[in-house]
Amino acid sequence: xxxxxxxxxxxxxxxxxxxxxxxxxxxxxxxxxxxxxxxxxxxxxxxxxxxxxxxxxxxxxxxxxxxxxxxxxxxxxxxxxxxxxxxxxxxxxxxxxxxxxxxxxxxxxxxxxxxxxxxxxxxxxxxxxxxxxxxxxxxxxxxxxxxxxxxxxxxxxxxxxxxxxxxxxxxxxxxxxxxxxxxxxxxxxxxxxxxxxxxxxxxxxxxxxxxxxxx
Amino acid sequence: xxxxxxxxxxxxxxxxxxxxxxxxxxxxxxxxxxxxxxxxxxxxxxxxxxxxxxxxxxxxxxxxxxxxxxxxxxxxxxxxxxxxxxxxxxxxxxxxxxxxxxxxxxxxxxxxxxxxxxxxxxxxxxxxx
Numbered sequence: 001x002x003x004x005x006x007x008x009x010x011x012x013x014x015x016x017x018x019x020x021x022x023x024x025x026x027x028x029x030x031x032x033x034x035x036x037x038x039x040x041x042x043x044x045x046x047x048x049x050x051x052x053x054x055x056x057x058x059x060x061x062x063x064x065x066x067x068x069x070x071x072x073x074x075x076x077x078x079x080x081x082x083x084x085x086x087x088x089x090x091x092x093x094x095x096x097x098x099x100x101x102x103x104x105x106x107x108x109x110x111x112x113x114x115x116x117x118x119x120x121x122x123x124x125x126x127x128x129x130x131x132x133x134x135x136x137x138x139x140x141x142x143x144x145x146x147x148x149x150x151x152x153x154x155x156x157x158x159x160x161x162x163x164x165x166x167x168x169x170x171x172x173x174x175x176x177x178x179x180x181x182x183x184x185x186x187x188x189x190x191x192x193x194x195x196x197x198x199x200x201x202x203x204x205x206x207x208x209x210x211x212x213x214x215x
Numbered sequence: 216x217x218x219x220x221x222x223x224x225x226x227x228x229x230x231x232x233x234x235x236x237x238x239x240x241x242x243x244x245x246x247x248x249x250x251x252x253x254x255x256x257x258x259x260x261x262x263x264x265x266x267x268x269x270x271x272x273x274x275x276x277x278x279x280x281x282x283x284x285x286x287x288x289x290x291x292x293x294x295x296x297x298x299x300x301x302x303x304x305x306x307x308x309x310x311x312x313x314x315x316x317x318x319x320x321x322x323x324x325x326x327x328x329x330x331x332x333x334x335x336x337x338x339x340x341x342x343x344x
Contacts, residue, residue, distance in 0.1 A: 002339060013334040017326070019318065021342045026321055028343050033321055041326050043318040050340060053304075053314040062339040065313045069332050074308075078339045117335055126311060133308050136301040138285070145285040145298035148220055152294060161289060181344050192344040 001079065001106065005113055006040040013067070014117045016040040019050045021059055023151045023182040028190075047151060051178050052144045055134030058177040058210065064116060064123065072116075072123035074132045076213040079109040085201060085209065105212070112215050122215055143173035150183065177209070219244050219275075220296045231269075234276040234288070234295055241273045245297065254278060313338075 002016045018040060020029040026044040033042050050056065054063055054075050062078035065071055083102040087094050094102065116122045124132065150165035166183035173179055180200065184192035201209055217230040221244060228240040238249035247254040253262035254273075267277045276286045276295065285298040307314050313336075317327045328336070 002337070005337060014337070015331050015334050016337045016339065017328070017331065019338070019340050021340050022344075026319075030321055032343050041320060043320055043326055045318050045340075049316050049318065050338070052299075053307075053316060054338075055304075055308065056340055059340045059342045062337060063313065065328075065336040065338060067333050067335060069313050069329065071308075071311045071313050113337055129311055130309060133305075136304040136308075138301050141298055141301045141304065142285040142287070145287040145296045148298070149287045149289065149294060149296045152218075152220060152296075153289060158289070165287070165289075178340075178342075182342065184344070186344060190343055 001110070002040065003036065003038055005110060005117075006038070008114060008117075012117055018042045019045045021045050021048050021051055021178055021182065023048065023154070025155075047148055048144075048178055048182070051176075055136055055140075056178065057134075057173075057175050064113075066123065071129055071133075073213075074129055075134060076132075077210040079106045080210045081105045081212070082209050089198075109213060109215075112213075139172040140176075143169040143176065143179060146172070147179050147183075217292065218294045220294070221245075222299055230292075231272065233274060233292060234286075235269050235272040236275045237271070238273060241275045241278070244275060245279060247278070249273065 002018060006016045018038065020033070020042065022029045022044060023046055025046045029044055056075045058077070060078035060080055061075045063071055063075055064073035081102050083094055083098045086098055112122050146165045146169035150162040150169060153162035153165065166179070170176070170180045170183060181192040181197065184194065184196060186192055187194055216227050217234065219226045219228055219234070223246070226244050228236055228244060230236055236244065241254075242248045247256045247261075250260065252260045254260065261282065263273065263278065264281070267274045267281065275297070276288070279286050279297045282300065283302055284300040287296040287298070288294060313328060315327060315329045317325050319325050328338070
């Protein structure tokens with residue numbers, strides 16, 4: 001959906017940079033990228049470097065960065081919503097009214113990005129941007145190290161030991177869906193959306209899976 | 216030989232049990248240089264404790280932990296990750312200057328975030344999973 005942003009003609013120079021957090025490497029992302037044919041840079045991040053640097057915990061999350069390289073909106077949900085939690089799992093479809101709500105939320109977010117590009121609106125003052133930054137704890141830092149180790153071991157074919165380090169990483173940083181999901185075995189669809197995922201989502205209760213951005 | 220994964224890359228280093236490295240390999244892996252006053256980087260020097268010294272070798276894992284950074288290793292002690300600690304990461308973000316990174320696209324071309332300075336950047340993540 002970012003192609004709509006990139007192909008808009010703005011007075012201000014603007015670029016979308018999409019980063020694939022793909023612990024299984026570029027080939028996992030290739031079919032998606034080749035199908036989308038994005039005109040913007042689409043990068044492969046097999047070690048989740050960007051998530052670690054910016055304290056991101058899920059996909060899609062985004063950061064708005066101005067012309068000076070300054071973060072003007074820290075990581076936030078990039079247009080996705082929790083409507084999927086009300087999906088009919090047998091048909092994997094949403095009721096029309098929920099679909100309309102989801103699409104409206106996405107459109108509102110995309111419009112906010114367009115407004116920022118044109119006018120600068122929605123860029124946060126420094127203090128407010130700083131207040132919204134994630135705080136990296138020692139446990140999260142250790143989780144990232146264990147996750148990197150596990151990714152490396154999985155690539156080396158050491159699945160069993162990798163699984164233990166994945167589990168330890170997820171235990172230390174339970175808010176990270178990036179760690180949890182990239183560690184999971186994939187379904188034939190290529191998604192890590194099996195029973196363990198849904199149990200974890202349902203355990204959120206009233207907490208959001210995709211916290212809505214505060215615009 | 217051990218494989219050491221750091222933010223700057225992947226290093227193969229000869230080691231003797233744990234992560235006991237020569238001063239040269241310690242510098243290559245950590246970016247810190249052994250001097251008479253301790254391990255030094257730019258103007259900063261950190262004294263080595265006795266526990267970090269093993270003859271002419273340095274326990275790079277113990278030194279790295281001493282700096283407040285996470286260390287992870289596999290059971291065999293053949294693969295190590297020297298991560299970046301929370302203080303450094305939080306400080307990097309608190310300045311609001313977007314942390315730079317270099318990643319390849321599907322064709323292997325490397326893109327740096329800083330290559331796009333002068334433009335507004337919408338940096339977004341996604342995944343196939």
